[in-house]
Amino acid sequence: MNWNLKKISELTIEELYKILKLRSEVFVVEQQCVYQDCDGKDESSYHLYLEDKGEIVAYLRILPRKISYEEMSIGRVVVKKSYRGQSVASEMLKKAIEFIEEKLNQMEIRISAQAHLINFYGSFGFKAVTEEYLEDGIPHIEMLYKK
Template sequence: MEWKLKKFNELNCEEIYNILKLRTEVFIVEQECPYQDADGKDQKSLHLYLEDNGEIIAYSRILPKGVSYDKASIGRIIVKKEHRGKGLSRKMILTAINYIEEILKETEIKIQAQAYLFDFYGSLGFEGISEEYLEDNIPHIDMLYKK
């Protein structure tokens, strides 16, 4: 298994379908959160994912500065349910941070973290910068990483 990182226009139809399928499976069905996933930001993002036998099992998107915030961002962070607890999220976030620092030359990364993952993101260098709030009826907190 190898991490892949592609711009939107480098993704083929099958990859786009599998990414959207996984995002729907986790964020809309598993978390019971109806929201507009296709938000117009995918075309401006980089897509980081891990495949196992042709199935995407971990995914996140890297949003360059100016797409969501005045800082680079990482979003839509997912690990397929049966692959959780194996350190894939940590590897994925560290890969994304490295790309943002080394390729995009950014020193700050802002994320909207689900509140229950506050300690996880904290262990990767993110610090809370907001009070807890509801986003699509799920508690979130804004967090910032500084190199």
């Protein structure tokens, strides 16, 4: 299994296709949520993903400041169903936070988390900063990480 971190211009067409396939598989099909996944933010983002035997099994994007929020942001956090429960999401989030702090020299990260994941993100130091709200029909909450 290999971790990769790339800007969109560094992704091959196959990698981009596999990323979009995984995002669609989980967010649209599994969670039964119709929304505009290709939102124009991927072009500015870093793409962190785990590849296993040619398949992308975990992914998130790291968004620069002022794209979604004033702060850096992490979004589209997804793990293929068959890889859940193996600490893949935890490892991926640690890698993203480390990259943001050490390589981009940013110490604040804002996310829009699905409400049922508050404790997961809280374990990394994210704190709820809004009331719960609906985003694409799913309860979410904004959370902020400050080093």
